[in-house]
Amino acid sequence: MPGIAAQRQALFAQMLADPSDLDAAFRYAALSAEAGDLEGAIATLERMLIFAPGLPRLQLELGVLYFRLGAYDTARTYLEGALSSPETPDEVRERVRPFLAAVEDRSSLQSLSGAVLLGGRYQSNANAAPESRTVNLNGIDFLLGDAAIRSADVNGFASGTLRYVHALPGQGDRFEVNLQSYGALYAERRELDTILGEVTAGPVFDLRRWRFEGTYLGVYAILGGVMLDADPYLVSGGVGTSLAKTFDPATQGLLRAEYRREEFRDSALRPTASSRTGDRYSLSGLLEHRLSDTLSVFAIGSGERRDADADFLSLWEGGATLGVTKTFVPSFAWTEAPWSATLSGGYAHRCYDDPDPIIDRVRSERDDEFFAQAALSVPVNDRWSIQSIxxxxxxxxNYDLRSFSNVSASLGVMRRF
Known part of the structure; x- marks a missing residue:
């Protein structure tokens, strides 16, 4: 970084000539941090405390630098100091708060957090079936029975997430356990009653030790299972890795690659489920950017390969989702906590390896899926919220039997802890 080195040298000479020049000190510290010399940046700003003790912006920058260095107790001291002055500008307070929250999260040896959501859902096509009774199978039209065509239904559901974090000896490293669970009971289509759960566990490494600031690498094991209508349906296990990166205060990204071995179980209602048994490989990426304090956009891309025992169930899949989230406080709101509205939409394409001999002996299945969603989160207080989607x-x-459309609406109450 020859350009940065020359600028630092010039600014260093300027500081020697006028030690009270805060602007030169801030620029020198910023360039030092950009060059990876966090200690040099800290030393420069701490010298400035002699000339401007208690300056909120100075305490903020020192808090951020110590946070990046992994010295969370010292970072907390400076960040709290930046908030203590009644003259602290609003923009400084806005920057301090997320760093203080992150300090609390990372400095504790253990933490447990999660959420539980209880609610109800309506679907115009709960069984994802075609609207028409007539479908073409190998060139012959067949008439479907009532159970095989589109059917509306309602269901009650419960979902939960749980996250346990234990700090490891390496600064910034941690061990994470994440649990996701879901259960649904249908009013009419009881064969769709669902219980599922998946747990991931593994270490997350802070890559700052190799000068990758704001970058975390996770490696984890995966174990999951699904029951349908009280029958065991799927048992899965595998491994995954994630790479999280904060590019700047407004932009962050996440890459995730996973492998699962999936074992499907036959039952009286699903006697051929085991033909889906095989390997699943998935890759996904998320990029989120905050346009303002109340508006953010995100993009998700994903790809998947499934190798099933039955070749006509093996497939390639690719898709993308775009969305926007807006936070706001309505004039009639009973709390100062912001409401959150998210609009998203996307597309997915699936290509199956071989034709399904029962449906079409010549053509393999090709699916195009479009989806859109609107979600609203209404806080009741700091723990409870109402969720609607x-x-x-x-x-x-190209297979008549696979085409369908569905409109859904759900309303639930969430409790965070």
Whole structure:
């Protein structure tokens, strides 16, 4: 970084000539941090405390630098100091708060957090079935029975997430355990009653030790299972890795690659489920950017390969989702906590390896799926919130039996802890 080195040298000479020049000190510290010399940046700003003790901006920058260095107790001292002055500008307070929250999260040896959501859901096509009774199977039209065509239904559901974090000896390293669970009971289509759960566990490494600031590498094991209508349906296990990166205060990204071995179980209702047994490989990426304090956009890309025992169930899949989130406080709100509204939409394409001999002996299945969703989160207080989601899904396939559309709406109450 020859350009940065020359600028630092010039600014260093300027500081020697006028030790009270705060602007030169801030610029020198910023360049030092950019060059990876966090200790040099800290030393420069701490010298400035002699000339400007208690300056909120100075305490903020020192808090951020100590946070990046992993010295969370010292970072907390400076960040709290930046908030203590009644003359602290609003923009400084806004920058301090997320860093203080992150300090609390990372400095504790153990933490447990999670959420539970209870609610109800309506679907216009709960069983994801075609609207028409007539489908074409190998060139012959067949008439479907009532159970095989589109059916609306309602269900009650419960979902939960749990995250346990234990700090490891390496500064910034941690061990994480994440649990996701979901259960649904349907009013009519009881064969769709679902219980599922998945747990991941493994270490997360702070890559700052190799000068990758704001970058974390996770490696984890995966174990999951699904029951349908009280029958065991799927047992899965595998491994995954994640790479999280904060590019700047407004932009962050996440890459995730996972492998699962999936074992499907036959039952009286699903006697051929085991033909889906095989390997699943998935890759996904998320990029989120905050346009302002109340508006952010995100993009998700994903790809998947499934190798099933039955080749006509093996497939390639790719998709993308775009979305925007807006936070706001309505004039009639009973709390100062902001409401959150998210609009998203996306597309997915699936290509199956071989034709399904029962449906079409010549053509393999090709699916195009479009989906859109609107979600609203309304806080009741700092722990409770009301969650509502309206969604639309349309799947068009060259197999008549696979094409369907579905409108859904759900309302639930969430408790965070």
């Amino acid at each position: 309206v969604g639309y899904r349309d799947l068009s396939s």
